[in-house]
Amino acid sequence: MSNNSKSKALGAFLKSRRYRLQPGQAGIRHLQGQRRTPGLRREEVAMLAGVSATYYTWLEQGREVTASREIIENIGKALQLTHDELVHLIQLWNPNETTTVSSTHTKLNLQWQNIMDQLTYPSFISNERAEVLAWNRAANEVIMDFSSLSASERVMIRLLFVDPGLRNRMVNWEEFASYSVAVFRTYYDKHLGDLWFEETVEQLRVESIEFDTMWKQHKIQLKKVNRVSFHIPDAVEAVSYDINSLASIVDHPGLHICIYTPVL
Template identity: 60%
Template sequence: MLNRNGINGKIVSTDMNSTRAKTLGVYLKSRRAQLQPEQAGLTRSHGQRRTPGLRREEVAILAGVSATYYTWLEQGREVAVSRDVIESIGRALQLNPDEHVHLLGLWNANEPEAVTSITTEVKPQWQEIVNQMAFPCFISNDRAELLAWNRAVDERIADFSSRPPEQRNMMSMLFTDPEMRSRLVNWEEMAAHSVAIFRTSYDKYSHDPWFAQFVAELSSKSAEFAALWKLHRVEIKKVTRVFYSMPGDNQVLAYDINSLAFTVDHSDLHLCIYSPAAD
């Protein structure tokens, strides 16, 4: 299955199944590098390890598969993988619940991969719904682009209305906009969480060259983003508490971010509501 994507006016052809297999391989390698022999119940061998974490053959033993088979998976070869095998590998790598869900999402169950397009505009009535919210509220897509927001977002998070559309990306502004950073009290926590969520989108749209270009450009602008990106952490959207300081006073506002998914027709969209924290 081939998909043709445009980037800077150029047409790029990608083999969907091959791309997914390579993405799965990169992810497995990143998780193996994070797991030390002692954590897996293995005795550390004598001598210097050339790479951090477990060796491929050690993961294979723990998962009950051959070393050659596991190596092929990490190399991104298109080999058949049953759910039982992928579950065994996940247990061997001691994945947390979010990482486990991400692994299953990357798993090729011998079915063609659906091509998911990115929504770049919202219906006028959706903007009206956002406008009615008393608290900060916005609609974003899987690229972290803001498509609709209310006045409270401009007042408390960052002034998106004064920016052109191409500069209304939450991920980019989080690392490059001094105003947003100065207002966000728990910036370090939210930066790590946001990058981990964006990684799930990056892997989901591995066929879309926009994501690779965006990551390369933001990495060149922000060493902090580049460092977090190299960790290859993934997280699923969940209720998250955030703290904002208001310009001109010492008040700190606490919000719980609730992210709601849209319909199947717009599965890449998210309605984010910042509700005042109850405690």
């Protein structure tokens, strides 16, 4: 990712977080008169962060200006970023970030399938593109019949929005979809300039109004234990699972084993 791309992504992220934060939440007294800005003004963020308005404006405009980690963290605090959002902001800012091993491994390793076959709970292995590379029988039965799909179709972020069967089986679809978009957005920003990510997002924004709405919110979320509930055939009640994501497989730290553990 070039420094220019990072600067623009950082600026867009700051702007989205500024729009989200209301004056009252930031302890800023709202004076009479209509505010044209949806959230805080740039000058207000600058004041809260202890930097000049011009300096903050340049950051938000995506200009390549020098900023210390302390300044970036102060801006993060001013915008009341969550822990995950602050981590994301620092990664966008850090000009000395080392290049990571490619996280978009797409070829199936037979050993990975052997691992999946040994697991009883619904499980699959995916990469940062949300492509499902290996899965077990339980995943076919509970989540999606991955075996019936081509490799290009086995992309969880797309299936969530374009496959009506998956959506109808998922009890808490909206909550889980919002979380998934936020995680995918984190990887999208990490791989700025990657045509696969860009084309996938543009296609989904056209295909799904809901995806487009969630994407515009610019939420950021690192992977965490998350809960999802499914309507299972022949089951009287919906079955809930906690999704545990185990990262770093062999030499591919961007791969994740997702294990759906039943909630007792």
